[in-house]
Structure formats: structure tokens, C-alpha cells
Amino acid sequence: MPTIKPAARREVMDNLAQLLEVLPPHIRAELEGIDRVHELLEIVLDLGRQPEARFPDGFVYLSDDFVTREDLDYVVKRVGQFGQDNRAGIERTLHRISAIRNRNGHIIGLTCRIGRAVFGTIDIIQDVVESGRNILLLGRPGVGKTTMLREVARILADQFGKRVIVVDTSNEIAGDGDVPHPAIGHARRMQVPRVDLQARVMIEAVENHMPEVIVIDEIGTEQEAQAARTIAERGVQLVATAHGNTLDNLVLNPTLSDLVGGIQAVTLSDEEAKKRGTQKTVLERKAPPTFDVVVEIQDRDRLAIHHDVATTVDLLLRGIEPSPEVRVRSPEGTIQVQEGAPRRPPEADAPDNRFDARPPEVHGDGGGGARAFVVPRDVRSSGRDGQTPPSPSRLWGGSRPARIFPYAVSTSRLQRALASLPVPVQITQDLDSADMVLTIKGQYRKMPKRLKEAERRGVPIHVIRSNTLAQMEQFLERTFLSPEDASALMEAQRAVEQARQLARPVELSPQSAYIRKLQHELIERYNLRSTSIGEEPNRRVLVLPEEIR
Structure with missing residues (x-):
């Protein structure tokens, strides 16, 4: 296991005194007498039970007396306002106070979680952060995802001078109050008034504030996943966390699988299924991943990094277990790297695999990944005879590159699609020299003057469903590759x-x-x-x- 570099010095800012000030005096006195208070994870106050201080290896009772309503009221009056997610904070700190309510809405329990700004936590992935790629952090609760996210925001804003916006849903990243905690450095923070508005604030951050980087904690809904994809397509670097411990979990999560490209079922022909030795219906990735890199935080000093999410998902869908790079921070303060060894499970060759998504057609994405494309039913082409050309067969057989005239289609996305596939195509803005026209379904239905002109001249009009990179790549693959x-x-x-x-x-x-x-x-x-x-x-x-x- 090679050593790559010494770990940076780690510093901790916990503002523990501010949390102790909001606790009832008799509980505060007990905590101040504990030697291990720097290891404290959370304080639990449940009505009618003994108060607890929880540590990584267990808990201790803070009093022989039971928690009373007066104790709970004492804390509630001294913290910020509870939101719809039943979370509150203490201004200019990272501590989080979460409430448990009864059926009538009255608070009957409090969890006071210690928030710590730990500087030096991203030394283990600093090269990944500096690469400018979109990064998704996964891991179980309490493993340090938010702490690492906070440090990423500070490093990118302060050391690299980037315009960083933190979308802070429950004030988890930058603390409670109007002034963000200094742990995020020069990064700016946008608060989210309600959890269900996070997706809207994500889009607002891009449209209103011209960020180069957006940092988001806990992407958890389909709307937020779609917003993340929209942000990534606008060229903004995304660094985020999501629910799930591993990349496998994410692929199987129907709500969040779009973050890593999503999966779809594809029906093969009898001949193709027989050739592969698989069932007729297989799974494949349906789009490029929103996030280029996934980091699985196994514990605070051990990470597994999937540097190429596209390839990893394709391997999973093929029944091949991925082999991420493992990085470990040793007690001596060095970071060691272990390259994963490929392992193919015995059942991977069986027809009835857990996944079987060796796609009908796979081509490189230009970034070390692989994409599988299937042309949707409504991707169609009209020729000189008005008939849909045969598919799948290579339609262009000329000795020179085909010239495509894009109408209501993003030229920049089409150029990116051409960069990802080895096809003989050039883009032209001159309809007179075009061999074919590419447009979207909505425009084809309206049949504007330009398309009528192309049809009158007998120039084939190819129609894709929407103005997206994936649809353009599907069209190019279908038209130019046999x-x-x-x-x-x-x-x-x-x-x-x-x-x-x-x-x-x-x-x-x-x-x-x-x-x-x-x-x-x-x-x-x-x-x-x-x-x-x-x-x-x-x-x-x-x-x-x-x-x-």
C-alpha cells in the first residue's frame, strides 16, 4: 500500500461552551466534570428519563433525576427557532438541536448534537476536490460527510479563490443565524426556509449568483436530483452528499439513481438475447452521471473512491463488482492508497444475474466512462420518401463526413456529443450544404418555415425528443453506427x-x-x-x- 503524502495538521473548533450555556445548570455542571467532553457526540434529553451524554463507544447518565418539562423548556428558550424539520441551532455555532414531539405537537425530547468544524479533513481527497469534477459523498449518519463538505467549501473559496455557494437546508453546514460560521471561509451561504424548497433554492443559486461551485448537503428527493443535473449541465462544479452508504445503494434507489446516470430496462431481440446468453430484458444506464466521482466514507480515516462513476455503474449493471481506490489515513498522519483488485462473482456469467446490462450498443464518453444508449420510440427521422429509415443500421455511407444543420438544437451540446463518439459528422450553419437537419419534436410538429424549406429540398429531417446531450448521442449512434x-x-x-x-x-x-x-x-x-x-x-x-x- 503506497504512501502518497503526509496528512495535513487537523484542527477542531467545537464552540462547546455555547452549547453548555443553553443546558439546565445541573446538567451543565455534570458535563463540565467529564474528562472526555472533547469526544462528546450528543446530549439526549427525553421527558421522564435520565439525561444522557453519548460518546463514540457508549453513553453515560448525567443525573439520577429524570428530565422534566421545565428542563426541556429551559433549552428551547435559549436556542433558535425550530423549523418544519424540527431542527434548531445556536447562532454562530454548528450545534444542532432536534426535537421529538408528541401527537399534540409538544416537545417531549431533545437531541443536542455537537457540531465541530474540523480543519484538514479533506487532505485525503484534496486532489479530487482540486480536479474541478462533480463529487458525491456517501456514508452512514455521523461518519463525517457534512464536516468534510464544510471543509471543501472553505478550501475552494479561500485557497482557490472560487465563487462558492453553500445551499444550507437545515443550517447544517454553516450554522444557525444570519451570519455563517467561519468554518466555510469566504464561501457564501443561502439558507433554505423549508426542506421541500431545497431544489428551488439550488436553481436560484445558479441563476442569481453566478457560482463556480455549489455545495449541497443531503440530496434526498427526485426534484433535488433533477436540480443537481440541471446545475451540472450549466458547467457549475457540484459537491454534495446523499442518502446511502455505497454506490450500489444509489444505483438501486429509484429516487436518486439519476445522480449516477439512472437505470432503465431494455428489451433485446431473440437473436441478441441468445447471443449474449441473457434474458430478453436487461438493465442499462440511461444517461451520463450527474456526479463524476463518488466517495464512500467508510469511517473518518478510510474512504473508497470511484473515480469514474460512469464506468463503475456500467460494471455493476454487467454483474462485475467494481474495485474502487481505497485511501486510509494512518495514526502516524500519512495517507496510503490501495488500488482495488477486480473481482468477478461466479454468478456474473449466469443468465439470471442480479444485474445484466451489457447494453446493445456501448461507446466511450470521452472521459473514461461508458454509456449505453437505446433510441426511444419517439426519436424518428423523415427521409425524402417520408418513411422512417430502417434501424438499427448505419445510414450514412458517404466518403466524406456528413454535414448536419442543427435547428432549435444546442450547437454546443451537439459538439459535445460528437466529441464522445467516433462518427464522421460536421456541423454546418448553411442549409444549402447540409446533408441532413436535426431538430426537436416540438419544432417538427410546428413545421416552421426553415424546416418546410428543408423538406421541400428533400433534405432528411431527423427528430429527437428533447434538446439534451443524451438524445443527441443516441441519434448519432443510431444514424452513423451499425x-x-x-x-x-x-x-x-x-x-x-x-x-x-x-x-x-x-x-x-x-x-x-x-x-x-x-x-x-x-x-x-x-x-x-x-x-x-x-x-x-x-x-x-x-x-x-x-x-x-
């Missing part, structure tokens, strides 16, 4: 993964010169090298691992 191309690219993508994990060259099946060219282009997008070996008709591509580049 099933043979797609199968060969899928083989190349799997070979790239094997070459990386096994650190040895991987040989592909013999292919024609055209398909070998596509495979070379795909492998190059993964930042690996390849070469062709053998003689025709058995000439084939060899994928080279990084160490022998």
Missing part, C-alpha cells in the same frame, strides 16, 4: 477496462480497417494507446496498458 460497429466498440471498451485493471495488453477480435479505426479512436479517448497486429483478414487491435505506453 450493429457491427457498436459490438466492436463495446468489445474495445471492455478491453480498456481490462487493460487498466490487469495492467497487461488486451487483444481484440479481428475487424475490418474501418472498424479498427473506430476502435483506435475510442481507445484514444480513454487516454490509452493501441496498435494493430496480424495480417488480413485476421488483423486486429491490441490495447496497451498505461505503464507500457
Whole structure:
């Protein structure tokens, strides 16, 4: 296990004195007499029970007397206002006071959780944070997700001078009150009045305040997941936490799976299913992930990092257990890295897998991942004869690149789609020189003058459902790649993964010169090298691992 660097010095700011001041005097006196008060996690006050101080390894009673309503009222009067989530705080601190109510709405219990700003917690993932990629933190409650999120906001704002907005739903990140806690540094904080408004405030942060980074704690609803995707598509870096301990949990969570690309069921033809040895219905990833990196916080000093979420999800759906990079902070203050070893469960080759989503067509996304695309029913094309062209077959057979005229379609997204697939296409703004027109369904229904002009000239009009990157990639794949191309690219993508994990060259099946060219282009997008070996008709591509580049 190699050592990568010494850990940064860790400092703690807990503002514990402010919390003690809101507690009843007899409970406060007991706490002040405890030697381990710096390890305190929370104080529990339940009506009719003894007050408790909870530590990582257990709890102690703070009094032989039971908690009374007067004790609860004493605390409630000295903390901030409780919101709809039954949480309150203490101004300029990170402490959280959560209430338990009876059927009549009266408070009968309080959990006073100690909030600590720990400086130096992200040294273990600082290189990931500095990369500018979207990062999702996962882990069980109390493992330190919010603490790490807070430190990320401070580092990006203070050390890198970025415009950081913290969307603070329950004042968890920046504390209670109008002035944010100094633990977030120069980052700005937007408070959320109600939990159900978090998604709206996320979008408002992007539209009104021009952030470069948005920090969000606890993405937990479908609306918030959609808002996160919207933010990511606008080029803003996202750093967030979500419910779930591992990436596997997230993939299986129907509410939040969109954060990692989502999954969808696809029905294969009888021939394809027989060829693969699978059931006719398989699962595949339906979109690029919102988050590029997922960090599983296993405990405060041990993390598992999935550097390429797209590839990891595709492996999961193929029945291959992913092998994340594991980082450990040792007691001596050094950070050690352990590369995960690939493990394929015995049942992975069985037809009835837990997941089986080797997609019909898989192509590189240009960032080390893989995407599986299926053309929806309403992605259609009209030709000179007004008929829908056959699918799936490569429709462009010209000797030069096809020229596409985009109408009501984002040119920048189309350029990104072209960058992710090795297809012979150029974008033109001149309808006279266009070989085809690409537009969206809403515009095609209206048939504006420009589209009528194209139809009159006999220029094929291709229609996609919406103006999204995924729809454009699906169109390009369907129009310019045959099933043979797609199968060969899928083989190349799997070979790239094997070459990386096994650190040895991987040989592909013999292919024609055209398909070998596509495979070379795909492998190059993964930042690996390849070469062709053998003689025709058995000439084939060899994928080279990084160490022998």
C-alpha cells in the first residue's frame, strides 16, 4: 500500500461552551466534570428519563433525576427557532438541536448534537476536490460527510479563490443565524426556509449568483436530483452528499439513481438475447452521471473512491463488482492508497444475474466512462420518401463526413456529443450544404418555415425528443453506427477496462480497417494507446496498458 503524502495538521473548533450555556445548570455542571467532553457526540434529553451524554463507544447518565418539562423548556428558550424539520441551532455555532414531539405537537425530547468544524479533513481527497469534477459523498449518519463538505467549501473559496455557494437546508453546514460560521471561509451561504424548497433554492443559486461551485448537503428527493443535473449541465462544479452508504445503494434507489446516470430496462431481440446468453430484458444506464466521482466514507480515516462513476455503474449493471481506490489515513498522519483488485462473482456469467446490462450498443464518453444508449420510440427521422429509415443500421455511407444543420438544437451540446463518439459528422450553419437537419419534436410538429424549406429540398429531417446531450448521442449512434460497429466498440471498451485493471495488453477480435479505426479512436479517448497486429483478414487491435505506453 503506497504512501502518497503526509496528512495535513487537523484542527477542531467545537464552540462547546455555547452549547453548555443553553443546558439546565445541573446538567451543565455534570458535563463540565467529564474528562472526555472533547469526544462528546450528543446530549439526549427525553421527558421522564435520565439525561444522557453519548460518546463514540457508549453513553453515560448525567443525573439520577429524570428530565422534566421545565428542563426541556429551559433549552428551547435559549436556542433558535425550530423549523418544519424540527431542527434548531445556536447562532454562530454548528450545534444542532432536534426535537421529538408528541401527537399534540409538544416537545417531549431533545437531541443536542455537537457540531465541530474540523480543519484538514479533506487532505485525503484534496486532489479530487482540486480536479474541478462533480463529487458525491456517501456514508452512514455521523461518519463525517457534512464536516468534510464544510471543509471543501472553505478550501475552494479561500485557497482557490472560487465563487462558492453553500445551499444550507437545515443550517447544517454553516450554522444557525444570519451570519455563517467561519468554518466555510469566504464561501457564501443561502439558507433554505423549508426542506421541500431545497431544489428551488439550488436553481436560484445558479441563476442569481453566478457560482463556480455549489455545495449541497443531503440530496434526498427526485426534484433535488433533477436540480443537481440541471446545475451540472450549466458547467457549475457540484459537491454534495446523499442518502446511502455505497454506490450500489444509489444505483438501486429509484429516487436518486439519476445522480449516477439512472437505470432503465431494455428489451433485446431473440437473436441478441441468445447471443449474449441473457434474458430478453436487461438493465442499462440511461444517461451520463450527474456526479463524476463518488466517495464512500467508510469511517473518518478510510474512504473508497470511484473515480469514474460512469464506468463503475456500467460494471455493476454487467454483474462485475467494481474495485474502487481505497485511501486510509494512518495514526502516524500519512495517507496510503490501495488500488482495488477486480473481482468477478461466479454468478456474473449466469443468465439470471442480479444485474445484466451489457447494453446493445456501448461507446466511450470521452472521459473514461461508458454509456449505453437505446433510441426511444419517439426519436424518428423523415427521409425524402417520408418513411422512417430502417434501424438499427448505419445510414450514412458517404466518403466524406456528413454535414448536419442543427435547428432549435444546442450547437454546443451537439459538439459535445460528437466529441464522445467516433462518427464522421460536421456541423454546418448553411442549409444549402447540409446533408441532413436535426431538430426537436416540438419544432417538427410546428413545421416552421426553415424546416418546410428543408423538406421541400428533400433534405432528411431527423427528430429527437428533447434538446439534451443524451438524445443527441443516441441519434448519432443510431444514424452513423451499425450493429457491427457498436459490438466492436463495446468489445474495445471492455478491453480498456481490462487493460487498466490487469495492467497487461488486451487483444481484440479481428475487424475490418474501418472498424479498427473506430476502435483506435475510442481507445484514444480513454487516454490509452493501441496498435494493430496480424495480417488480413485476421488483423486486429491490441490495447496497451498505461505503464507500457
